[in-house]
Each structure stands twice: as structure tokens, then as C-alpha cells.
Amino acid sequence: MGYRKFLFLLFVCFCQFSFSSSIPHLCHKDQSTALLKFKKTLTVDSSLVTCSSYSYTSSWNRSRDCCSWDGVICDEMTGHVIQLNLSCSGLVGKIDSNSSLFQLSHLQRLDLSSNNFSNSHISPEFGRFSSLTLLDLSDSYFSGHIPSEISHLSQLQSLHLSPSFETILRLTAHDLTLLLQNLTQLRELDLTSINISSTIPPNFSSHLTTLRMGNTGLYGIIPESIFHLPNLETLVLQNNNQLTGYFPKTKWNSSASLIELDLSGVNFSDNLPESIGYLTSVHSLSLKNCKLRGPIPESLLNLTRIEDLDLQYNSLNGTIPSGMFSLPSLSRLVLSNNQFSGQFEDFNSNSLIWIDLSNNQLQGPLPKLIQNHVNLTGLILSFNNFSGHVDVSLFADLKQLYYLDLSYNHISLTNENKHNVTLPGSLMSLQLAACEVKELEFLRSAKLLWHLDLSNNRIQGRIPDWAWSNWMFSLQRLNLSHNMLQGVDSIPLLSIEAIDLRSNLLQGSLPIPPISTRFFFISRNNLSEEIPSDICNLTSLVMLDLARNNLKGEIPQCLGYISSLEVLDMHHNILSGTLPTTFRIGSALKSFNFRGNKLEGKIPQSLTNCKQLDVLDLGDNNLNDTFPVWLGTLPKLKVLSLRSNKLHGSIKTLPTGNMFPQLRILDLSSNAFTKSLPTSLLQHLKAMRTVDQTMNAPSDEGNRYYQDSVALVTKGLELEVVRILFLYTTVDLSNNKFEGYIPSIMGDLIALRVLNLSHNGLQGHIPSSLGSLSSVESLDLSGNHLVGEIPAQFASLTSLEVLNLSYNHLEGCIPQGKQFHTFENNSYEGNDRLRGFPLSEGCGNDSETNDTTSGLDDEENDSEFLNDFWKAALMGYGSGLCIGLSIIYIMFSTGNPRWLARIIVELEHKIMMGRRKKQQKQRSDKRRNNSLA
Numbered sequence: 001m002g003y004r005k006f007l008f009l010l011f012v013c014f015c016q017f018s019f020s021s022s023i024p025h026l027c028h029k030d031q032s033t034a035l036l037k038f039k040k041t042l043t044v045d046s047s048l049v050t051c052s053s054y055s056y057t058s059s060w061n062r063s064r065d066c067c068s069w070d071g072v073i074c075d076e077m078t079g080h081v082i083q084l085n086l087s088c089s090g091l092v093g094k095i096d097s098n099s100s101l102f103q104l105s106h107l108q109r110l111d112l113s114s115n116n117f118s119n120s121h122i123s124p125e126f127g128r129f130s131s132l133t134l135l136d137l138s139d140s141y142f143s144g145h146i147p148s149e150i151s152h153l154s155q156l157q158s159l160h161l162s163p164s165f166e167t168i169l170r171l172t173a174h175d176l177t178l179l180l181q182n183l184t185q186l187r188e189l190d191l192t193s194i195n196i197s198s199t200i201p202p203n204f205s206s207h208l209t210t211l212r213m214g215n216t217g218l219y220g221i222i223p224e225s226i227f228h229l230p231n232l233e234t235l236v237l238q239n240n241n242q243l244t245g246y247f248p249k250t251k252w253n254s255s256a257s258l259i260e261l262d263l264s265g266v267n268f269s270d271n272l273p274e275s276i277g278y279l280t281s282v283h284s285l286s287l288k289n290c291k292l293r294g295p296i297p298e299s300l301l302n303l304t305r306i307e308d309l310d311l312q313y314n315s316l317n318g319t320i321p322s323g324m325f326s327l328p329s330l331s332r333l334v335l336s337n338n339q340f341s342g343q344f345e346d347f348n349s350n351s352l353i354w355i356d357l358s359n360n361q362l363q364g365p366l367p368k369l370i371q372n373h374v375n376l377t378g379l380i381l382s383f384n385n386f387s388g389h390v391d392v393s394l395f396a397d398l399k400q401l402y403y404l405d406l407s408y409n410h411i412s413l414t415n416e417n418k419h420n421v422t423l424p425g426s427l428m429s430l431q432l433a434a435c436e437v438k439e440l441e442f443l444r445s446a447k448l449l450w451h452l453d454l455s456n457n458r459i460q461g462r463i464p465d466w467a468w469s470n471w472m473f474s475l476q477r478l479n480l481s482h483n484m485l486q487g488v489d490s491i492p493l494l495s496i497e498a499i500d501l502r503s504n505l506l507q508g509s510l511p512i513p514p515i516s517t518r519f520f521f522i523s524r525n526n527l528s529e530e531i532p533s534d535i536c537n538l539t540s541l542v543m544l545d546l547a548r549n550n551l552k553g554e555i556p557q558c559l560g561y562i563s564s565l566e567v568l569d570m571h572h573n574i575l576s577g578t579l580p581t582t583f584r585i586g587s588a589l590k591s592f593n594f595r596g597n598k599l600e601g602k603i604p605q606s607l608t609n610c611k612q613l614d615v616l617d618l619g620d621n622n623l624n625d626t627f628p629v630w631l632g633t634l635p636k637l638k639v640l641s642l643r644s645n646k647l648h649g650s651i652k653t654l655p656t657g658n659m660f661p662q663l664r665i666l667d668l669s670s671n672a673f674t675k676s677l678p679t680s681l682l683q684h685l686k687a688m689r690t691v692d693q694t695m696n697a698p699s700d701e702g703n704r705y706y707q708d709s710v711a712l713v714t715k716g717l718e719l720e721v722v723r724i725l726f727l728y729t730t731v732d733l734s735n736n737k738f739e740g741y742i743p744s745i746m747g748d749l750i751a752l753r754v755l756n757l758s759h760n761g762l763q764g765h766i767p768s769s770l771g772s773l774s775s776v777e778s779l780d781l782s783g784n785h786l787v788g789e790i791p792a793q794f795a796s797l798t799s800l801e802v803l804n805l806s807y808n809h810l811e812g813c814i815p816q817g818k819q820f821h822t823f824e825n826n827s828y829e830g831n832d833r834l835r836g837f838p839l840s841e842g843c844g845n846d847s848e849t850n851d852t853t854s855g856l857d858d859e860e861n862d863s864e865f866l867n868d869f870w871k872a873a874l875m876g877y878g879s880g881l882c883i884g885l886s887i888i889y890i891m892f893s894t895g896n897p898r899w900l901a902r903i904i905v906e907l908e909h910k911i912m913m914g915r916r917k918k919q920q921k922q923r924s925d926k927r928r929n930n931s932l933a
């Protein structure tokens with residue numbers, strides 16, 4: 001080798017060495033300028049840097065070559081910036097179309113995810129990065145329309161655009177199609193939570209490995225071709241409830257590529273097919289709420305790699321194949337809210353850590369081998385028919401267990417080795433409602449609990465001190481309702497949010513929980529004495545239920561200052577004095593119930609500050625006021641009961657404006673109102689003028705803590721309607737001193753189920769317009785001075801079950817028709833000049849009609865409405881004829897679906913009307929038979 005040649009080689013080496021590492025300005029000036037400009041348009045919020053706790057741009061400055069800046073990668077040959085990774089670096093600010101970012105035209109990978117670009121629109125300029133293979137703009141507070149220019153990025157392999165929480169990104173159906181047509185290299189596509197509202201186009205890149213389009217408003221049918229994409233590993237279409245799917249019935253996923261499949265919420269309305277067994281590589285399968293039915297196919301046991309299986313909220317039935325629990329990789333099994341039956345057999349598994357079988361029809365004892373599954377963290381078996389004694393020792397060795405729920409089975413929890421065995425100390429949520437728990441010794445080790453439900457058990461006496469101290473720091477929700485507790489002096493729980501002590505035997509004064517309390521229920525006890533004004537220390541209180549105790553004295557005025565308070569219920573106590581007058585503008589109050597106390601004085605005008613109010617029940621007190629017409633301005637008021645007070649004067653409102661627009665229950669009975677019926681009031685009441693068919697869907701969702709209640713007299717029964725029956729539309733003006741005519745406008749309230757005008761001084765004819773009340777089930781006009789005939793239109797009131805026209809001066813023929821054959825003499829008595837069936841004096845044209853009525857007397861012949869009550873009767877509250885029969889009814893309430901709610905009807909009074917009717921029918925049949933004989 002010659003000397004020159006050696007020198008030349010040395011030179012080449014030197015050049016390569018220095019160009020590749022240390023020569024400054026490898027980075028093109030325009031590129032570093034563009035980056036620095038870009039940096040300048042943004043600020044860094046280090047509180048945002050939660051994911052990486054690192055801000056890349058802090059290293060960007062002119063003293064270093066831009067290719068060595070954090071997050072920047074240059075092409076080694078050309079020096080162009082080809083990758084920019086600024087994911088999660090706390091960037092805040094706008095990126096608009098003239099951002100210097102778009103001068104980095106050689107970019108191949110651009111990751112701006114998890115920053116805050118302050119609702120910037122995604123600029124069409126992004127479409128100019130023609131070499132881009134990866135674009136990630138997810139969770140960075142971009143909003144608005146995704147520009148169609150994105151589909152110019154024909155080299156893209158990976159596209160992630162899902163928006164941040166509560167920001168809205170839209171993609172048109174047309175642009176989605178374009179995107180899929182042009183981006184033929186796509187491997188990963190994540191459009192989660194983008195508002196697309198389109199069908200799914202059938203042409204996807206065959207390279208596709210990941211497709212995430214959950215929660216995008218997709219509709220139509222999932223093209224089967226998606227299931228056959230040869231490289232697909234992840235398919236997530238969850239939460240598109242207008243989407244319909246059909247599983248391939250034949251072999252699919254032949255390259256066994258699929259690892260994650262989440263089709264939750266997609267409507268399948270079918271059995272799980274055998275072909276599910278072809279997903280042999282799947283690790284995670286979620287088919288929650290897919291309207292699946294029928295049994296679990298045996299082929300599911302072929303999914304030997306599966307770790308997470310979620311089939312909750314379907315209608316799957318049959319037995320759970322015993323092999324399911326032993327699938328070798330399965331760690332999380334969720335089969336809740338189905339209709340599985342059979343037993344929960346013993347099983348062996350080294351992988352299961354979470355089992356949720358709640359809300360099924362499983363029966364028999366719990367498997368003994370549970371005690372060996374030492375890695376279990378969650379076991380949820382509530383709402384089944386499991387039975388037998390379950391000893392605490394079954395769970396004692398499960399040292400990882402933090403969630404245990406055995407509520408509402410037929411289980412009796414025992415603790416044979418009381419002083420040595422407890423539930424594991426790891427428990428954080430423990431629900432043992434209705435498990436025949438008698439004492440708490442088994443909770444000695446549980447010091448981490450944040451949720452404890454021991455309701456509907458047999459716990460007596462007092463809560464031991466050691467338990468309070470175990471719970472002091474962690475417990476947030478405590479339910480001890482429906483036990484036999486006798487005393488709770490203080491509630492030393494520093495983190496508590498919800499306490500339920502309803503239906504115990506608590507005596508003495510009201511204990512005041514800590515200020516963290518938001519929900520406090522202590523109704524149906526024997527508490528006495530005054531309500532301490534310390535209750536107002538609870539400034540976060542949302543619901544306060546002190547009903548049905550013996551609390552006396554005045555209501556603390558300061559309650560009006562608790563701005564978070566939504567429910568204030570003190571009905572059936574012995575409270576005296578006046579109502580609080582301190583409600584302020586912006587009050588959150590929705591329900592205000594002081595029925596059945598000894599309150600005096602006026603109805604506080606400050607209630608008009610409670611614009612959210614939907615239930616106001618002040619009945620059965622001694623209030624002395626005129627009609628609070630100003631309540632008509634409350635836009636959401638649905639229930640107004642002022643019955644049995646000393647209210648007086650005439651009722652007038654202005655006929656114009658929009659008063660009481662939502663009112664469905666108006667009870668002014670048993671007061672001293674005078675003058676004519678409130679025609680001007682009746683001209684409002686918009687909600688009573690339309691029959692809303694959508695209000696028939698019962699649901700047990702909603703507020704599990706509390707039900708509103710109101711007492712009503714209907715069909716001869718006093719009902720306590722709890723968590724308002726919005727199906728229930730009533731006007732009760734009975735037992736007042738109203739005079740004059742019944743206004744014919746009353747016939748416009750076509751949604752009315754109950755109309756009671758009895759025991760007033762009403763005169764004149766019954767307006768024929770009342771024949772338009774097609775929903776009316778109970779109509780009581782008795783005890784007035786009404787004259788003339790019963791309008792013939794009444795014959796068309798086919799919903800009518802209870803008619804009382806007695807003690808008036810009616811005359812002429814009783815209308816005939818199907819419904820009218822069911823009414824007895826007592827509907828008409830005290831009207832000397834009425835004729836026709838069922839009164840003895842004939843009316844010329846009526847024939848013997850007992851054949852047609854004979855089918856009616858067997859059953860209680862109640863309307864669908866009342867039947868639904870009986871159907872939903874909560875068992876165990878005494879027999880039908882008893883005073884105090886309680887019924888839970890679940891019903892739809894309008895508006896906010898969170899308030900879809902549960903309704904309890906309590907019969908407090910007399911006997912069930914249906915039974916009475918039946919007995920009367922039998923008596924009159926007997927009379928008729930006797931006279932025939």
C-alpha cells in the first residue's frame with residue numbers, strides 16, 4: 001500500500017468519524033429553526049407531564065445540534081429531521097396551519113400524543129407529510145373535523161387519532177372511505193371515540209393488525225371480511241350499540257392472529273357459535289352486552305390462551321361448562337348478568353384471580369376448593385340462589401382477596417372458629433347483604449375496607465369499638481340498614497361518604513356523621529329529641545333522609561345553606577315550628593319532603609330559589625297559608641302535595657305564561673280552599689295534557705340510595721308512592737270548600753289517572769268533557785251538589801275502575817257499557833233519582849247482563865298499571881290485607897337517566913280496593929242467584 005493511499009484512507013475514516021458524530025450543524029439550519037419556532041408557540045405545563053414526567057423540548061436550544069435534541073431523530077445521510085416524538089411532554093398551545101412544524105417535510109414518524117393542543121383543529125397541512133408512516137395525535141386535545149387531506153398520507157402504517165376525554169373529533173363517512181382506500185399500507189388504525197356515524201366500509205388494508213373503532217357511532221352490519229383479515233391481532237368495536245354483527249359460522253382466523261377481540265355492545269341477537277373456538281390465540285375476549293343467548297359452546301374451551309373473558313349482560317343460559325374455570329391462562333372471568341343455572345362446581349386453576357358470576361340463577365353450595373385459590377383478588381357471587389352455610393374459613397387463606405360480594409343469595413354466613421379465623425385483611429370491598437350475619441368478629445383483620453355492605457342481616461346492639469377503629473381511616477361507604485342495631489352514639493369515620501342506617505332500632509338523639517358525609521340515611525328508626533344544628537356542619541351533604549323517626553323540635557334553618565343538598569326528607573316525625581326559609585339561588589334541592597309533621601306557618605317563598613325541585617310534599621301538617629302560586633315558576637316540579645293543612649282562600653293563577661309545566665301530581669285535598677275550582681291553574685299543567693307512551697319502560701337502574709315518596713289517596717287506598725311514579729298523574733282537590741261548576745277544561749287533562757273532586761260544594765252538571773279522560777282509572781265526584789244526568793260519554797272510559805258519584809242530586813239513566821257493569825250500588829247511592837243497572841229500578845232498555853260480567857269477578861280486574869304494582873311486590877312485607885303492605889315498583893322517570901328509579905308503593909290504609917270489589921261482587925251475585933232461585 002502506498003503512502004498516499006494510506007493517507008487517503010485515513011482521511012476517509014476521519015471524515016466518516018467526524019460527520020457521523022461531532023461535526024456541528026449536521027442538522028439543517030432551516031430544520032432547527034423550524035423546531036425552535038414550534039417550541040416557541042407552545043408552553044410546557046409540567047403538571048400535565050404525568051405519563052412520562054419528562055419534557056422533551058427542554059433540551060432544545062441552539063448550543064446543540066438539533067439532531068441530538070430529545071425526541072428528534074435525523075436521517076444520518078441527509079440530516080433531515082425524520083422523526084419527532086413528543087408524546088406526553090406537557091405541551092400546551094395551538095397548532096395552526098402556519099405552524100413551523102409543517103416545514104419538517106421529511107418527517108416519517110410524528111408522535112404528538114398526550115399533550116394539550118387546546119382544541120386546535122387538525123390542520124389540512126398534516127396531509128403534506130408525504131413520507132409519514134406513523135402519525136399519532138391521540139389524546140392531545142385536538143378537536144373539530146379530521147381533514148380529508150389525511151388520506152394523502154399513502155405511506156402511513158400507523159394512524160392514531162382518538163380524542164381526549166370530552167373533546168369531539170369528527171370524521172365524515174366519506175373521508176373514512178377515502179382513508180381506507182388510499183392508506184393501503186395501514187397496519188394500525190385507532191379511531192376510538194371519534195364521531196364517525198357511518199357504516200363500516202368493507203375494504204381494509206390486508207396488512208391491518210390493529211383496528212380500534214370503539215365508541216364511534218358506527219351503525220349497520222360489521223362486514224364479515226373484517227373477521228377474515230389475515231393479520232388482524234386486535235379488533236375493538238366496543239360501545240357501538242347501533243352496530244349489528246354476525247360471527248362467521250365457518251373456520252375463521254385461520255392464521256390464528258387474533259389476540260384481542262372486543263365487540264361489547266354490538267348487537268348479535270344470536271347464540272355464541274361453535275366457531276368461536278377458532279380464536280385459539282386470543283388473550284382477551286369481551287362480548288359484554290351483545291344480546292347473546294343460549295348456552296356457552298364447548299368449543300370455548302379451545303381458547304387455551306385466553307386471559308380475560310367478559311360475557312356479562314347477555315342472556316346466556318344453561319350451565320357454565322366446568323372446564324371454563326380451568327382454562328390454563330384464564331385470570332379474569334366475568335359471566336355476570338346472564339341466566340346461567342346449575343351449580344358452581346369445584347375447579348382447579350392456577351391462573352384465576354377474578355370471578356364474577358353475579359346476577360345469574362346459580363344454586364347449591366359454594367365450591368369448597370375456593371379456599372385453595374389463594375391468588376383470588378375478586379369473588380362476586382351476589383344475586384344468585386346459592387344456599388347453605390358458608391363458613392368464614394372458606395376465604396381465610398385468600399390473602400390477596402380485596403373484593404368479595406355474596407349478597408342476596410340464600411347463604412348463611414357462619415364463623416365456627418370465631419376467635420381464630422377472620423376474613424383476610426386485604427379486603428377493600430365487602431358485600432354481605434342478606435347473609436344472616438349476626439356478629440362482626442370475622443371482620444377483626446379487615447382494616448382496609450372502603451366499602452362495607454352488611455344490610456339486611458341480624459346484627460344487634462351496638463357496633464363494637466374495635467370495628468369503628470378498624471374502619472376509621474379507610475371506610476367510605478357503610479350500609480348497615482335493615483338490621484337490629486340499637487345504638488350508634490357517634491360515627492368516627494374520617495373518610496366516610498355514604499352511611500345507610502335505615503330500618504334499625506336506633507334510639508336517642510340523631511348521631512352526626514363526619515363532615516365528609518355526602519349521603520346520610522337514618523330513616524325508620526326510633527330516634528327522638530331535636531335535630532342538632534351541627535347537622536349543618538355537613539357542607540357536602542347531597543342526601544339527608546331522617547324520615548319516620550320521632551324527631552321533634554324545630555328544623556335547623558341552616559339546612560338551607562347547604563348548597564349541595566338534593567334530597568331533604570324528614571317525613572313522619574314530630575317536627576314543629578316553621579319550614580326553613582333560607583334556600584338560596586342555585587340550590588340543588590330536588591326533593592323536599594316534610595309530610596306528616598306538626599309544622600306551622602307559611603310555605604317559604606325562598607323555595608322558588610330551588611329551580612331543580614321536582615318533588616315537594618308538605619302534606620299532613622298545620623301550614624296556614626294561601627295557595628303558593630309562585631311555585632308554578634319551578635320548571636321541573638312534578639309533584640306538589642299540600643294535602644291536609646290549613647290552606648285557604650281561592651286559587652288563582654294567570655292563564656298566560658307557562659306555569660307548573662311538568663306537574664303530574666297535584667294534591668290539595670283536605671284544606672279549606674274556597675270559591676270556584678282553579679280553572680286558570682288547570683289551563684297550565686302541560687304534562688297532564690299529553691299521554692307519554694315512552695314512560696312505560698321499567699328499569700332498576702338509577703339511584704339505589706334513595707326513593708322519593710309522596711302519599712296519595714287513590715281508589716279508596718292511601719298509597720305512599722316513592723321515587724315518583726311518573727306514570728301516575730293525579731289531581732286531588734277533595735275535601736275543600738270549592739263551589740260552582742266543574743270547568744269543562746278539566747277534560748283536557750287526558751293523562752289523568754286519578755281525579756278526585758269529592759266533598760266540596762260543587763254544583764251544576766257533570767261536564768261531558770270528562771268523558772275524554774281516557775286514562776282515568778279512578779273518578780270521584782261524590783259528596784257535592786251535582787245535578788242532571790251522568791254524561792253518556794262516560795261509557796267510553798274504558799280504563800275506569802273506580803267510580804264514585806254518590807251523594808249528589810244526579811238523575812236519569814246510568815250509562816251502560818262494559819265498564820259500567822263492574823260498578824256497584826255504592827257508586828251511585830245518595831242520588832235518589834238515578835235509574836238503571838246496578839240500581840234496582842230498571843231503565844227500560846237494560847237487559848240481564850250477568851253472563852257478560854261473570855268472567856270479571858274472579859280476579860282483581862285491575863288495570864295494567866295497578867297489576868304491575870302487584871307483580872313487582874317486594875316479598876316479605878306482610879300479607880295482602882295487612883296495613884302497611886309495601887311494594888317496590890321499578891319505573892322510568894323522565895329526563896336524566898341517572899334518575900331512572902325505583903318506586904315503592906306503601907299501602908297504609910284499609911283494604912285493597914280490588915279485594916273489596918271482589919267481595920261486593922260475590923255478595924251481589926249471591927243476591928242475584930237467590931232472587932232467581
Ligand SMILES: *[C@@H]1O[C@H](CO)[C@@H](O)[C@H](O)[C@H]1NC(C)=O
Pocket residue numbers: 148151152153154178182
Ligand atoms: C391517495 O394518495 C395519493 C398519493 O399516493 C394522492 O396523490 C391522492 O391524492 C390520494 N387520494 C386521496 C383521495 O386522498
Ligand SMILES: *[C@@H]1O[C@H](CO)[C@@H](O)[C@H](O)[C@H]1NC(C)=O
Pocket residue numbers: 274275276277278299302
Ligand atoms: C376444539 O378442539 C377440539 C379438540 O380438542 C377439536 O376437535 C374441535 O374441532 C375444536 N373446535 C373448534 C371450533 O376449534
Ligand SMILES: *[C@@H]1O[C@H](CO)[C@@H](O)[C@H](O)[C@H]1NC(C)=O
Pocket residue numbers: 293294295317318319
Ligand atoms: C335458554 O334460552 C332459550 C331461549 O333463548 C330457551 O329456549 C332454552 O330452553 C333455555 N335453556 C335453558 C337450559 O334454560
Ligand SMILES: *[C@@H]1O[C@H](CO)[C@@H](O)[C@H](O)[C@H]1NC(C)=O
Pocket residue numbers: 349350351352372373374375
Ligand atoms: C398463585 O400464584 C403463584 C405465583 O404466580 C403460582 O405459582 C401459583 O401456582 C398460584 N396458585 C394458585 C392456586 O393459583
Ligand SMILES: *[C@@H]1O[C@H](CO)[C@@H](O)[C@H](O)[C@H]1NC(C)=O
Pocket residue numbers: 417419420
Ligand atoms: C385458637 O387460638 C387459641 C389462642 O388464641 C388457641 O389456644 C386455640 O387452640 C386455637 N384454636 C384452634 C382451633 O386453632
Ligand SMILES: *[C@@H]1O[C@H](CO)[C@@H](O)[C@H](O)[C@H]1NC(C)=O
Pocket residue numbers: 512534537
Ligand atoms: C360543628 O361545627 C361547630 C362550629 O365549627 C363545632 O363547634 C362543632 O363541634 C361541630 N360539630 C360536630 C359534630 O362536628
